[in-house]
Amino acid sequence: MNETIRKVGIVGIGNVGKAAASTIVHENIADELYLSDIDSERAKGEAYDFEDSIELTQSRTRVIDVPLEGLAACDVILVAVTERSQIPSQSRLELLKGTAAITYDIVPRLKKAGFQGKYVIATNPCDIITYLFYKLSGLPKSHVIGTGTSLDSMRLRKQISKVVGGIDPRSINAFMVGEHGDSQIAAWSHVTIGGQPLDQFEEDNQDELGKIDRPSVEDTARHFGWEILTRKGNTQFGIGNELAFFAKSILNNAHIVTAASVVQDGEYGQTDLAIGVPIVLGKHGVEKIIKLRLNDQEQQGFNASAELIKGYIKQTLDEHEETTK
Numbered sequence: 001m002n003e004t005i006r007k008v009g010i011v012g013i014g015n016v017g018k019a020a021a022s023t024i025v026h027e028n029i030a031d032e033l034y035l036s037d038i039d040s041e042r043a044k045g046e047a048y049d050f051e052d053s054i055e056l057t058q059s060r061t062r063v064i065d066v067p068l069e070g071l072a073a074c075d076v077i078l079v080a081v082t083e084r085s086q087i088p089s090q091s092r093l094e095l096l097k098g099t100a101a102i103t104y105d106i107v108p109r110l111k112k113a114g115f116q117g118k119y120v121i122a123t124n125p126c127d128i129i130t131y132l133f134y135k136l137s138g139l140p141k142s143h144v145i146g147t148g149t150s151l152d153s154m155r156l157r158k159q160i161s162k163v164v165g166g167i168d169p170r171s172i173n174a175f176m177v178g179e180h181g182d183s184q185i186a187a188w189s190h191v192t193i194g195g196q197p198l199d200q201f202e203e204d205n206q207d208e209l210g211k212i213d214r215p216s217v218e219d220t221a222r223h224f225g226w227e228i229l230t231r232k233g234n235t236q237f238g239i240g241n242e243l244a245f246f247a248k249s250i251l252n253n254a255h256i257v258t259a260a261s262v263v264q265d266g267e268y269g270q271t272d273l274a275i276g277v278p279i280v281l282g283k284h285g286v287e288k289i290i291k292l293r294l295n296d297q298e299q300q301g302f303n304a305s306a307e308l309i310k311g312y313i314k315q316t317l318d319e320h321e322e323t324t325k
Helices: 015-026 040-055 068-073 092-113 126-139 150-163 200-206 214-232 237-251 296-323
Strands: 007-011 032-035 060-067 076-079 120-121 144-146 256-265 272-282 287-288
Touching: 007 015, 007 040, 007 068, 007 237, 015 032, 015 040, 015 144, 015 237, 032 040, 032 068, 040 060, 068 296, 076 237, 092 126, 092 296, 120 126, 120 237, 126 144, 126 256, 126 272, 126 296, 144 272, 144 287, 150 214, 150 237, 150 256, 237 256, 237 272
Parallel strands: 007 032, 007 076, 032 060, 076 120, 120 144
Antiparallel strands: 144 256, 256 272, 272 287
């Protein structure tokens, strides 16, 4: 009998990596989960700990600690690396110098080891790091995926739910697009509730709800991660579950629609960057980029966000070229 063994790797076993690993193990998403960290003893300890946790569950996932090159045989590698001393005070962009240096180290090593699977990247600043992974890996752009505005879009749906009478967020279709950061925008022109356009929903329910304060809802969604970070010092469970969700969707060929940071080739009028937009996610990674027809105001905001990302990509590439002369 031919068996396909589903292999997922995680590089970076900090708070986010552990949260992703926990979901993968306890939801039985992969047959084998490989953990790699610059602190190899820490990775080994986490693998042992997960081993202890499995007996009381239905999971049969094997958890194995490996050196970085040991991830090359995986179908999907989840990237959750960061410099442990770094906690941004104002913007995820503050992390760039440290995480870019890590990226320039690990991607060539995995390429040399023969990795041909899919990368899913949560490392911040996500859009810039995703683009660096694409440039350094030699993989098709469909195989390099940042979590981008996926969690931000969930936060937007949750905030809309709160102001429209508690309708289940899963019945709300709404996306944050652009940078996974302060310049992202809500694509309000495409928000639907139960399939009904938001403008129509507001009109039909104006006596009960009045007019939704869209700037306030959008701003809350945009900065919700900071609400968590300032209270507990990190975010982990939301983004960890998001990483596991991406891995599951790829392994199961789910063809599910989600926001993600992906490399653009003319979509939305942009090239040579990765940025958050809705995609179809399946076994080939990015099966399709969904092109929303943004209104003029939204397109202007999206373009401004794209220019910000491009500026930091150029800065990073220039700095790396200067240091390698």
